[in-house]
Amino acid sequence: xxxxxxxxxxxxxxxxxxxxxxxxxxxxxxxxxxxxxxxxxxxxxxxxxxxxxxxxxxxxxxxxxxxxxxxxxxxxxxxxxxxxxxxxxxxxxxxxxxxxxxxxxxxxxxxxxxxxxxxxxxxxxxxxxxxxxxxxxxxxxxxxxxxxxxxxxxxxxxxxxxxxxxxxxxxxxxxxxxxxxxxxxxxxxxxxxxxxxxxxxxxxxxxxxxxxxxxxxxxxxxxxxxxxxxxxxxxxxxxxxxxxxxxxxxxxxxxxxxxxxxxxxxxxxxxxxxxxxxxxxxxxxxxxxxxxxxxxxxxxxxxxxxxxxxxxxxxxxxxxxxxxxxxxxxxxxxxxxxxxxxxxxxxxxxxxxxxxxxxxxxxxxxxxxxxxxxxxxxxxxxxxxxxxxxxxxxxxxxxxxxxxxxxxxxxxxxxxxxxxxxxxxxxxxxxxxxxxxxxxxxxxxxxxxxxxxxxxxxxxxxxxxxxxxxxxxxxxxxxxxxxxxxxxxxxxxxxxxxxxxxxxxxxxxxxxxxxxxxxxxxxxxxxxxxxxxxxxxxxxxxxxxxxxxxxxxxxxxxxxxxxxxxxxxxxxxxxxxxxxxxxxxxxxxxxxxxxxxxxxxxxxxxxxxxxxxxxxxxxxxxxxxxxxxxxxxxxxxxxxxxxxxxxxxxxxxxxxxxxxxxxxxxxxxxxxxxxxxxxxxxxxxxxxxxxxxxxxxxxxxxxxxxxxxxxxxxxxxxxxxxxxxxxxxxxxxxxxxxxxxxxxxxxxxxxxxxxxxxxxxxxxxxxxxxxxxxxxxxxxxxxxxxxxxxxxxxxxxxxxxxxxxxxxxxxxxxxxxxxxxxxxxxxxxxxxxxxxxxxxxxxxxxxxxxxxxxxxxxxxxxxxxxxxxxxxxxxxxxxxxxxxxxxxxxxxxxxxxxxxxxxxxxxxxxxxxxxxxxxxxxxxxxxxxxxxx
Numbered sequence: 001x002x003x004x005x006x007x008x009x010x011x012x013x014x015x016x017x018x019x020x021x022x023x024x025x026x027x028x029x030x031x032x033x034x035x036x037x038x039x040x041x042x043x044x045x046x047x048x049x050x051x052x053x054x055x056x057x058x059x060x061x062x063x064x065x066x067x068x069x070x071x072x073x074x075x076x077x078x079x080x081x082x083x084x085x086x087x088x089x090x091x092x093x094x095x096x097x098x099x100x101x102x103x104x105x106x107x108x109x110x111x112x113x114x115x116x117x118x119x120x121x122x123x124x125x126x127x128x129x130x131x132x133x134x135x136x137x138x139x140x141x142x143x144x145x146x147x148x149x150x151x152x153x154x155x156x157x158x159x160x161x162x163x164x165x166x167x168x169x170x171x172x173x174x175x176x177x178x179x180x181x182x183x184x185x186x187x188x189x190x191x192x193x194x195x196x197x198x199x200x201x202x203x204x205x206x207x208x209x210x211x212x213x214x215x216x217x218x219x220x221x222x223x224x225x226x227x228x229x230x231x232x233x234x235x236x237x238x239x240x241x242x243x244x245x246x247x248x249x250x251x252x253x254x255x256x257x258x259x260x261x262x263x264x265x266x267x268x269x270x271x272x273x274x275x276x277x278x279x280x281x282x283x284x285x286x287x288x289x290x291x292x293x294x295x296x297x298x299x300x301x302x303x304x305x306x307x308x309x310x311x312x313x314x315x316x317x318x319x320x321x322x323x324x325x326x327x328x329x330x331x332x333x334x335x336x337x338x339x340x341x342x343x344x345x346x347x348x349x350x351x352x353x354x355x356x357x358x359x360x361x362x363x364x365x366x367x368x369x370x371x372x373x374x375x376x377x378x379x380x381x382x383x384x385x386x387x388x389x390x391x392x393x394x395x396x397x398x399x400x401x402x403x404x405x406x407x408x409x410x411x412x413x414x415x416x417x418x419x420x421x422x423x424x425x426x427x428x429x430x431x432x433x434x435x436x437x438x439x440x441x442x443x444x445x446x447x448x449x450x451x452x453x454x455x456x457x458x459x460x461x462x463x464x465x466x467x468x469x470x471x472x473x474x475x476x477x478x479x480x481x482x483x484x485x486x487x488x489x490x491x492x493x494x495x496x497x498x499x500x501x502x503x504x505x506x507x508x509x510x511x512x513x514x515x516x517x518x519x520x521x522x523x524x525x526x527x528x529x530x531x532x533x534x535x536x537x538x539x540x541x542x543x544x545x546x547x548x549x550x551x552x553x554x555x556x557x558x559x560x561x562x563x564x565x566x567x568x569x570x571x572x573x574x575x576x577x578x579x580x581x582x583x584x585x586x587x588x589x590x591x592x593x594x595x596x597x598x599x600x601x602x603x604x605x606x607x608x609x610x611x612x613x614x615x616x617x618x619x620x621x622x623x624x625x626x627x628x629x630x631x632x633x634x635x636x637x638x639x640x641x642x643x644x645x646x647x648x649x650x651x652x653x654x655x656x657x658x659x660x661x662x663x664x665x666x667x668x669x670x671x672x673x674x675x676x677x678x679x680x681x682x683x684x685x686x687x688x689x690x691x692x693x694x695x696x697x698x699x700x701x702x703x704x705x706x707x708x709x710x711x712x713x714x715x716x717x718x719x720x721x722x723x724x725x726x727x728x729x730x731x732x733x734x735x736x737x738x739x740x741x742x743x744x745x746x747x748x749x750x751x752x753x754x755x756x757x758x759x760x761x762x763x764x765x766x767x768x769x770x771x772x773x774x775x776x777x778x779x780x781x782x783x784x785x786x787x788x789x790x791x792x793x794x795x796x797x798x799x800x801x802x803x804x805x806x807x808x809x810x811x812x813x814x815x816x817x818x819x820x821x822x823x824x825x826x827x828x829x830x831x832x833x834x835x836x837x838x839x840x841x842x843x844x845x846x847x848x849x850x851x852x853x854x855x856x857x858x859x860x861x862x863x864x865x866x867x868x869x870x871x872x873x874x875x876x877x878x879x880x881x882x883x884x885x886x887x888x889x890x891x892x893x894x895x896x897x898x899x900x901x902x903x904x905x906x907x908x909x910x911x912x913x914x915x916x917x918x919x920x921x922x923x924x925x926x927x928x929x930x931x932x933x
Contacts, residue, residue: 006630006631006634006635006739006742007631008631009624009627010623010624010627010735010738012573012576012577012578012579012580012623012734012735013577015734015735015737015738016136016138016573016577016578016734018738019733019734019737019738020135020138020734022737022761023140023761023763024143026761028140028761028763028764029080029140029141029142029143030142030144031077031078031079031142031145031505031509032077033077033079033503033504033505033507033508033509034504034508035077035508037075037076037077038075038076038077039076039077039079039508039509039513040068040071040072040076040077040078040079040513041078041079041080041081041509041510041512041513042064042067042068042079042080042081042512042513042514042515042516043081043083043492043493043496043512043515044061044064044080044081044082044083044141045060045515045516045517045521045525046083046084046085046147046148046149046489046492047084047085047130048084048085048087048090048091049084049085049086049087049091049122049123049126049127049130050087050090050091050094050126051094051126052126052129052130052133052566052568053130053133053134053566053568053569054551054559054560054566054567054568054569055551055559055566055567055569055572055585055597056518056550056551056558056559056560056566057133057569058137058569058572058581058585059548059549059551059585059588059589059595060516060517060518060548061134061137061139062137062581062582062585062586062589062731063516063546063548063586063589063677064080064139064514064516065080065137065138065139065140065582065730065733066582066586066672066677066730066731067514067516067672067730068080068140069140069729069730069733069763070672070730070767071513072140072763072764073726073729073730073763073764073765073766073767074766074767075766075767077508079142079145079505079508079509080139080140080141080142081141081142081145081147081496081497082131082134082139082141082142082143082145082146082147083146083147083148083149083492083496084123084127084130084131084148084149085148085149085485085488085489086123086148086149086150086420086421086485086488087485088416088418088420088421088482088483088484088485089181089184089186089188089192089351089416089418089485090351090485091119091122091123091420092107092115092119092184092418092419092420092421093184093351093352094122095115095118095119095122095420096115096184099115099118107419112419115419115420116419116420119420123148127148131143131146133568133569133570136569136570136573136578137569137573137578137581137582138578138579138582138733138734140733140763145496145505147492147495147496149485149488149489149492150421150422150488153495153496153498154488154491154492154495154496155422156462156500157488157491157494157495157499157500158422158483158487158488158491158495159425159461159462159463160462160499160500160536161487161491161532161535161536162424162425162460162483162487163425163446163448163460163461163462164535164536165366165535166426166448166450166460167448167460169367170366170367170378171364171365171366171367171414172364172365172367173362173363173364173365173452173453173458174362174363174365175360175361175362175363176360176361176363176365176411176413177280177281177284177287177358177359177360178358178359178360178361178363178413179192179193179347179349179356179357179358180301180303180356180357180358180359180361181349181351181352181354181356182301182303182304182305182354182357183349183352183354184349184351184352184417184418185303185304185417186416186417186418187361187363187413187415187416187417188349188350188351188356188416189413189484189486189524191520191521191523191524192349192350192351192524193347193348193349193350193356194347194348194350195345195346195347195348196345196346196348197343197344197345197346198343198344198345198346199341199342199343200221200341200342200343200344200346201221201339201340201341201342202219202220202221202339202340202341202342203219203220203221203223203327203330203336203338203339204217204218204219204273204336204337204338204339204340205217205218205219205220205223205226205252205330205335205336205337206218206252206334206335206336206337207232207249207250207251207252207275207277208249208250208252209244209247209248209249209250209260210247210248210249210250210257211248212247214244216232216241216244216249216260216273216275217273217275217337218232218273218275218276218277219272219273219275220277221342221344222282222323223323223326223327223330224307224314224319224322224323224326225277225279225282225283225300226251226252226277226279226326227253227254227298227300227307227310227311227312227314227322227326228279228280228281228282228297228298228299228300228310229251229258229277229278229279229298230258230278230279230280230290230295230296230297230298231258231259231260231261231277231278231289231290231293231295232249232258232259232260232261232275232276232277232278233260233261233262233263233266233267233275233276233277233278233289234260234261234262234263234267234269234274234275234276235262235263235264235267235268235269235274236262236263236264237264237269238267238269238274240269240274241260241274241275244260245260245261245262246259246260247259247260248260252330252333252335253326253329253330253333253335254312261278261293261295263276263278263289263292263293265289265292266278266285266286266289278290278293278295279298280295280296280297280298281297281298281299281300281359281360282300282301282357282358282359283358284358287358287360297360298310299359299360300359301319301357301359303361303417305318305319305357306318307319307322313325314326319357363413363414363415364413364414364415364424364426364479364481365411365412365413365414366378366411366412366414367411368406368409368410368411368412369409369411377409378531378535379406379407379408379409379531380406380409381530381531381534382406382527382530382531382534383403383406383407385530385534385540386399386402386403386530387403390540390543391530391540391542391543391544391545392543392544392545393522393544393545393547394544394545394546394547394674394675395547395591395592398519398522398545398547401519401522401523402522402523402526402527405522405523405527406523406527412484412528413484414483414484414487415479415481415482415483415484416481416482416483416484416485417480417481418481418482419482420482421482421483421485421488422482422483422487422488423478423479423481423482423483424478424479424481424482424483425460425461425462425464425478426458426459426460426478426479427458427459427461427465427469427476427477427478427479428452428456428457428458428459428476428477428479429456429457429459429470429474429475429476429477430455430456431456431473431474431475432456432457432470432474434449434457436470436471436474437449437457437459437470440469440470440471441459446461446462446463447459447460447461447462447465448460459476464478465478486524486525486528487528489525489528489529490525490528490529490531490532491529491532491536492529493510493511493512493515493529493533493541493542494506494510494532494533494536494537494541497509497510499536499537500536510537510539510541511533511537511539511540511541511542511543512541512542512543513542513543513544514542514543514544514545514546515529515541515542515544515545515546516545516546516548517545517546517547517548518547518548518550519547519550522545522547526545529541529542544675546675548589549588549589549590549593549594549595550594550595551594551595551597552594552595552596552597553565553567553596553597553598553599554596554597554598554599556596559597567597567599567611567612567613568610568611569581571610571611571612572612572613572616574604574610575602575610575612575616576612576616576617576619576620577619577620577623577734578733578734579619579620579623579731579732579733579734579735580616580617580618580619580620580622580623581616581619582619582731582732582733583618583619583622583623583681583685583731583732584615584616584618584619586677586678586680586681586731587618587619587678587681587682587685588678589677589678589681590678591676591678597613597615598613598614598615599611599612599613600612600613622685622688622689622732623732623735625688625689625693626688626693626724626728626732626735626739627735627738627739629688629692629693629697630721630725630739630742632697633697633717633718633720633721634721634742634743636704636714636717637714637717637718639710639714640711640714640715640718641711642715643711643712643715645658645712645715645716645719647659647773647775650712650716651703651709651712652778652781652782652823652824653696653699653700653778653782653827654712654713654716655773655775655778656696656775656778656779656781656782657691657692657696657699657716657720658716658719658773658775659773659774659775659778659779660687660691660779661687661720661723661773662770662771662772662773662774663770663774664683664684664687664727665723665727665768665769665770666770667683668680668683668684668727669767671683672730680731681731684724684727684728684731687724688724688728692720692724695782695786696720697717698827698830698831699827700713700716700717701830702826702830704717718743721739721743722740722743723768724736725737725739725740725743725762725765726740726762726765726766726767726768727768729762729763729765733762733763736762737761737762737763740761740762740765741760741762780820781820781823781824782824784817784820784821784824785820785821785824785827785828787854788811788821788828788854788857788859789827789828789831789832791852791854791859792807792809792828792832792834792859792861793832794852795850795852795859795861796832796861798850798928799850799861799863799866800875801861801863801866802866803833804833805833805866806833806834806835807832807833807834807835807861807862807866808834808835808836808837808838808862809828809832809834809837809838809859809860809861809862810837810838810839810840810841810842810859810860810861810862811828811837811838811839811857811858811859811860812839812840812841812857812858812859812860813839813856813857813858814856817856817857818839821839821857822839825837825839842860845860846860846862846863846864847864848862848863848864849861849862849863850863873929876925876928876929877929879925880922880925880926880929883918883921883922883925884922886918887915887918887919887922890911890914890915890918891915893911894908894911894912894915
């Protein structure tokens with residue numbers, strides 16, 4: 001073949017633009033459900049359309065793409081299902097916030113239809129941006145199958161699932177204590193709350209015991225909720241209060257009397273005064289206590305957070321105003337005993353950032369525990385899926401949080417008081433009879449009904465019902481709430497494949513293969529997908545769950561849209577390229593640590609300011625390194641002709657590199673099988689950069705100039721470039737495609753070129769397999785060469801031998817080391833700029849020489865005529881003086897008792913380590929000075 005053309009420098013943007021379009025145009029990413037290949041499927045954790053993606057999303061999608069590209073090369077029929085999530089509460093919150101900031105209007109000013117239209121427009125804008133970001137990253141998604149959790153396909157699955165749950169008696173409506181967001185006026189899940197420590201107070205209030213002179217001292221961090229107290233609890237074994245159990249206290253300012261009850265669960269008699277106010281309507285622990293003790297519940301708050309009429313003179317005020325007025329009234333009535341500062345954890349809604357209020361509300365729930373003797377319930381079924389091994393969580397430690405959360409078997413509150421989302425498909429009728437329902441819906445298996453607890457009927461339907469569906473005199477009213485966004489997300493693995501229709505995709509790709517996600521949604525999403533997958537499909541939704549690390553900013557804070565500290569991956573791609581982004585993120589995907597990425601703002605030539613990080617420099621450097629060595633290789637492939645590669649007859653250096661390649665293939669494949677992405681990336685870098693670039697290419701240079709040795713060297717070189725393109729492709733798809741295409745179809749494997757598929761893309765080239773090329777002797781021999789070459793180079797650097805100076809090192813060693821080194825004599829000379837290398841001990845040791853004693857050899861480097869002794873000695877003396885000055889300052893600092901006592905322990909330890917390092921340097925320099933005399 002003629003010399004392969006490859007540009008001098010790698011242009012990431014040109015490669016990205018060219019090859020992504022090439023892959024899409026040829027349908028490389030499109031899965032065929034009718035294929036007889038084994039199926040491999042990943043459903044993307046659908047990004048919320050609340051805003052653009054950040055590096056946390058980039059990490060997860062890089063991991064998924066590595067798996068998909070790798071399995072595609074292994075011969076699987078691969079489907080990576082893309083899509084986005086409507087993210088009910090989150091998206092409505094950001095759109096409402098923007099409308100208020102720009103127009104000073106609330107959702108109630110706009111009305112339901114107008115707000116939903118605004119949110120759809122927002123969704124369209126950010127969905128385009130999100131999918132564009134994924135394409136720029138190189139994600140090999142099946143774009144023809146893109147789904148959205150509110151699209152027609154997913155909506156049909158939501159309706160069918162709700163109807164099935166309703167008929168099975170798994171869905172019920174009840175008044176329960178929930179976490180309430182007073183700004184968005186909706187319930188939120190426990191897992192959608194974050195906590196912050198705030199400086200508050202504890203107020204101790206006097207509760208007079210009715211008809212006596214005794215007073216109970218009750219401490220609280222929320223005095224305003226005392227208006228809803230229905231008891232004071234003490235421990236049944238507390239001798240201070242046993243005589244008061246069953247009596248009444250006068251609740252200050254209210255004119256009400258409430259009982260003193262005994263409750264050993266709520267009260268710790270060793271904490272505080274041992275008296276606890278019980279407010280069932282506004283505290284989860286008090287709510288449970290109230291149920292245990294049959295206490296009434298007083299609902300103090302309206303949905304907007306203002307106090308209701310039951311609060312009497314405090315009605316209509318918000319919580320802060322009630323507290324201020326109440327405390328003043330308590331003090332005026334001599335009920336306020338004392339006020340103490342106190343640090344407390346305040347729960348906030350993750351969406352509106354406002355403090356959470358526990359209040360009772362009518363909500364829809366899915367029953368998670370056993371129902372009427374049924375065994376097991378949803379929660380237990382989901383636990384069994386993991387404990388039986390049908391679903392495996394990696395790393396395994398994360399299965400604990402999954403199992404612990406499900407073990408509580410808390411019913412799932414699925415209703416949200418929002419306008420954006422799947423409207424709850426329940427209609428109510430207060431006037432109709434069951435006969436009316438049977439007449440109207442006879443023969444329809446998509447409609448079911450049951451009596452409502454408050455009277456009338458509840459009707460579930462898979463398609464919308466008109467208000468007059470029952471005829472004149474009866475009006476159907478649809479529930480105004482929407483479903484929790486996690487309801488539709490929990491269906492994602494099978495709804496995206498077309499369920500409830502029996503589609504070819506569903507038959508081929510369910511259960512899916514792997515789910516990659518973050519640890520914070522193991523309970524919100526992973527557990528619920530397992531529940532719904534087993535309920536609808538009779539099987540788990542995936543076999544493996546990989547929990548990836550979290551991306552943090554430079555301050556150790558998790559990157560997120562809501563925190564405003566996310567970095568757009570497109571910013572990184574613009575500066576470093578998509579391959580560099582993917583490489584760096586994959587390298588950081590360890591099993592044990594999160595990935596901290598400090599960022600800085602950079603002003604671009606076009607005036608835009610973007611975020612970037614030098615962390616990605618290593619990825620760009622590696623892409624350029626591989627590009628340069630591949631270019632060098634292909635510049636030496638002129639006249640290349642494929643031929644056999646029989647490892648037994650190859651030179652030592654060829655056997656060494658091919659044995660190393662075989663080992664790298666086996667270990668990289670094992671790493672990917674075990675989701676060890678960081679290890680796989682590090683392993684490939686080390687082999688490519690260290691073994692191939694730094695050593696083998698240097699070994700091969702002389703043979704490439706030798707007409708007789710050139711053909712074999714070319715075959716090995718072409719095989720290595722081809723194999724490394726394949727191995728690196730899942731991590732760095734663009735640079736590998738650019739190089740692989742330049743190979744012009746050459747992919748020799750043991751001398752037999754592998755057939756290229758019609759697409760002619762490394763995407764569909766076969767993943768390398770170990771070929772049994774092990775050679776312990778070649779590995780040991782080249783290891784000897786490398787050690788001795790590096791030792792000679794180190795001696796030259798230590799003694800400042802000029803690079804161009806010809807040296808004549810002597811290596812004294814016993815067999816078999818001596819024989820191995822003699823085999824590599826040519827490399828020892830060429831790679832150290834030696835005129836000669838001797839292997840026999842000298843009759844007389846050179847007077848001027850640098851010596852290194854290695855474990856199996858002695859290395860002597862004669863220096864006569866190579867260095868200026870006086871100039872070298874002067875440098876050493878100056879170096880010694882500099883070290884002594886540094887040591888003086890450091891010893892003085894460590895001798896300062898104040899510094900050692902007050903400085904952080906890690907700072908003191910670092911200074912001591914520096915002292916030890918300098919002392920070692922001083923000893924070495926002093927020895928060199930003595931040797932030069």
